Amino acid sequence: xxxxxxxxxxxxxxxxxxxxxxxxxxxxxxxxxxxxxxxxxxxxxxxxxxxxxxxxxxxxxxxxxxxxxxxxxxxxxxxxxxxxxxxxxxxxxxxxxxxxxxxxxxxxxxxxxxxxxxxxxxxxxxxxxxxxxxxxxxxxxxxxxxxxxxxxxxxxxxxxxxxxxxxxxxxxxxxxxxxxxxxxxxxxxxxxxxxxxxxxxxxxxxxxxxxxxxxxxxxxxxxxxxxxxxxxxxxxxxxxxxxxxxxxxxxxxxxxxxxxxxxxxxxxxxxxxxxxxxxxxxxxxxxxxxxxxxxxxxxxxxxxxxxxxxxxxxxxxxxxxxxxxxxxxxxxxxxxxxxxxxxxxxxxxxxxxxxxxxxxxxxxxxxxxxxxxxxxxxxxxxxxxxxxxxxxxxxxxxxxxxxxxxxxxxxxx
Amino acid sequence: xxxxxxxxxxxxxxxxxxxxxxxxxxxxxxxxxxxxxxxxxxxxxxxxxxxxxxxxxxxxxxxxxxxxxxxxxxxxxxxxxxxxxxxxxxxxxxxxxxxxxxxxxxxxxxxxxxxxxxxxxxxxxxxxxxxxxxxxxxxxxxxxxxxxxxxxxxxxxxxxxxxxxxxxxxxxxxxxxxxxxxxxxxxxxxxxxxxxxxxxxxxxxxxxxxxxxxxxxxx
Numbered sequence: 001x002x003x004x005x006x007x008x009x010x011x012x013x014x015x016x017x018x019x020x021x022x023x024x025x026x027x028x029x030x031x032x033x034x035x036x037x038x039x040x041x042x043x044x045x046x047x048x049x050x051x052x053x054x055x056x057x058x059x060x061x062x063x064x065x066x067x068x069x070x071x072x073x074x075x076x077x078x079x080x081x082x083x084x085x086x087x088x089x090x091x092x093x094x095x096x097x098x099x100x101x102x103x104x105x106x107x108x109x110x111x112x113x114x115x116x117x118x119x120x121x122x123x124x125x126x127x128x129x130x131x132x133x134x135x136x137x138x139x140x141x142x143x144x145x146x147x148x149x150x151x152x153x154x155x156x157x158x159x160x161x162x163x164x165x166x167x168x169x170x171x172x173x174x175x176x177x178x179x180x181x182x183x184x185x186x187x188x189x190x191x192x193x194x195x196x197x198x199x200x201x202x203x204x205x206x207x208x209x210x211x212x213x214x215x216x217x218x219x220x221x222x223x224x225x226x227x228x229x230x231x232x233x234x235x236x237x238x239x240x241x242x243x244x245x246x247x248x249x250x251x252x253x254x255x256x257x258x259x260x261x262x263x264x265x266x267x268x269x270x271x272x273x274x275x276x277x278x279x280x281x282x283x284x285x286x287x288x289x290x291x292x293x294x295x296x297x298x299x300x301x302x303x304x305x306x307x308x309x310x311x312x313x314x315x316x317x318x319x320x321x322x323x324x325x326x327x328x329x330x331x332x333x334x335x336x337x338x339x340x341x342x343x344x345x346x347x348x349x350x351x352x353x354x355x356x357x358x359x360x361x362x363x364x365x366x367x368x369x370x371x372x373x374x375x376x377x378x379x380x381x382x383x384x385x386x387x388x389x390x391x392x393x394x395x396x397x398x399x400x401x402x403x404x405x406x407x408x409x410x411x412x413x
Numbered sequence: 414x415x416x417x418x419x420x421x422x423x424x425x426x427x428x429x430x431x432x433x434x435x436x437x438x439x440x441x442x443x444x445x446x447x448x449x450x451x452x453x454x455x456x457x458x459x460x461x462x463x464x465x466x467x468x469x470x471x472x473x474x475x476x477x478x479x480x481x482x483x484x485x486x487x488x489x490x491x492x493x494x495x496x497x498x499x500x501x502x503x504x505x506x507x508x509x510x511x512x513x514x515x516x517x518x519x520x521x522x523x524x525x526x527x528x529x530x531x532x533x534x535x536x537x538x539x540x541x542x543x544x545x546x547x548x549x550x551x552x553x554x555x556x557x558x559x560x561x562x563x564x565x566x567x568x569x570x571x572x573x574x575x576x577x578x579x580x581x582x583x584x585x586x587x588x589x590x591x592x593x594x595x596x597x598x599x600x601x602x603x604x605x606x607x608x609x610x611x612x613x614x615x616x617x618x619x620x621x622x623x624x625x626x627x628x629x630x631x632x
Binding site: 018188401 | 420422423424425426427429447448451530533535536537538539540541542543544562563564611613
């Protein structure tokens with residue numbers, strides 16, 4: 001077994017790796033290419049950063065390409081992101097033209113890589129039109145949607161649908177996000193990498209150093225939300241919940257930590273709003289971290305007594321998985337993928353309002369044993385269900401399925 | 414005569430079909446892809462779940478949940494369905510339609526109730542592959558079982574019940590080829606109910622049965 005697979009076997013179990021190797025052997029070293037819109041920042045880049053090397057270890061010719069564009073391209077795709085999550089955002093024709101031109105230019109650049117690939121995974125709306133420029137494509141093309149698209153703004157979805165419908169299959173994180181499309185829609189939740197800097201075990205000394213660096217007092221309770229500065233993550237709601245809880249737990253500290261993704265032009269404006277809302281409170285820390293601050297985030301999540309992810313829309317919420325993996329109960333918004341991770345009263349609590357979040361934070365701060373019990377269940381739940389190895393297995397199953405038609409039962413090997 | 418160990422992986426595929434109330438559930442059950450009936454009975458064993466299942470199929474689970482129909486009577490009736498009692502998925506579908514139709518006639522409340530979250534029909538695609546491991550004789554089972562993956566146990570112990578002639582698991586079918594020689598082992602395997610436990614636990618239980626049965630015997 002290779003060093004990388006050996007390391008995953010320790011985290012996920014020998015069974016899991018054996019299963020992956022057997023499933024991979026039936027697919028005979030296919031060429032697999034993933035395309036997304038950023039190399040750093042955000043959950044998709046984090047997944048690909050590890051998923052691609054692991055697929056290579058399993059014998060695939062796996063590659064990762066990144067679409068690049070200008071300011072107007074990212075304005076357009078941010079509009080898509082908001083619209084797919086339900087915001088009625090009209091995207092001007094000028095931006096749509098730039099969107100399609102950028103894809104055309106990138107298609108030219110990626111021609112050699114994509115045309116002869118056996119499987120191409122296109123992640124999210126940014127590179128979705130690429131397929132249009134590959135009429136002679138050899139393999140199967142799969143559109144992977146990481147966004148909560150359960151109630152998209154219809155005009156924008158109808159525009160994107162004309163590209164997505166050309167794919168051989170699509171993948172959504174939850175069945176609730178699926179749409180009316182003329183191809184199979186696979187359901188595959190994303191995952192975290194237990195060996196990455198963000199999720200690996202780190203020494204207590206390092207956690208203490210990071211806490212000290214940001215002026216956090218480890219003898220007092222700490223609530224942490226890690227996510228991009230995005231209104232769908234409801235950072236203002238988290239500050240309100242913190243203030244309501246602090247009345248009953250005056251020593252309470254809050255960290256709202258996030259990095260900027262290169263494909264998110266709204267992040268700066270939201271960060272400013274959050275800084276203003278938290279202003280004047282020395283215990284409310286708003287941290288803008290660099291995209292590669294993985295160990296810092298790891299330490300902050302481990303320093304927390306409770307991890308919060310009070311999103312009002314969420315494709316999946318990998319920061320929830322990260323918190324659970326570190327043995328923390330998570331107070332999460334009752335939406336999207338958070339619902340399959342936060343099992344009410346077992347791995348944390350689902351909440352609908354800042355008031356609900358405050359109530360659960362107060363309860364957990366009062367009940368140390370409950371926090372510890374939930375934390376143990378949380379880590380085990382992630383180990384069994386939300387590690388990278390499970391996601392790779394499901395990708396391989398999808399590839400096997402697509403290459404053997406639409407039958408319910410496919411015999412291989 | 415050797416037992417060929419196979420393994421499987423299950424892909425979940427959205428059908429786009431949703432039911433918001435009991436009437437819709439009944440009506441959609443009549444036409445939904447048969448792979449969806451399979452998935453909602455067996456798929457729970459291979460997808461993210463927390464602890465053991467309270468009800469052994471998704472229809473019963475949604476009927477019970479507060480964000481579903483919140484109807485315990487329907488959940489109880491659906492939960493006792495043993496899918497192996499039916500010749501095929503179409504017969505199983507008819508049973509589901511019958512139970513939901515009866516409950517619709519009984520309960521005026523359920524005729525009006527709209528669930529907070531719909532029942533989302535998913536279908537499955539199962540990929541089966543060889544492990545190239547064979548067990549030459551039942552005496553080797555205690556050594557072979559711990560090496561098998563949980564999904565391999567799903568294939569041989571759960572999925573087998575819908576594809577074997579007598580609706581039994583592959584281990585028992587194989588052991589029966591030896592006549593009555595392993596009858597007590599066959600009976601012990603027959604008494605193991607796989608529907609409420611997770612696959613890792615199922616694997617441990619079956620491996621435990623093999624180990625204790627053959628204790629003291631050597632290959």
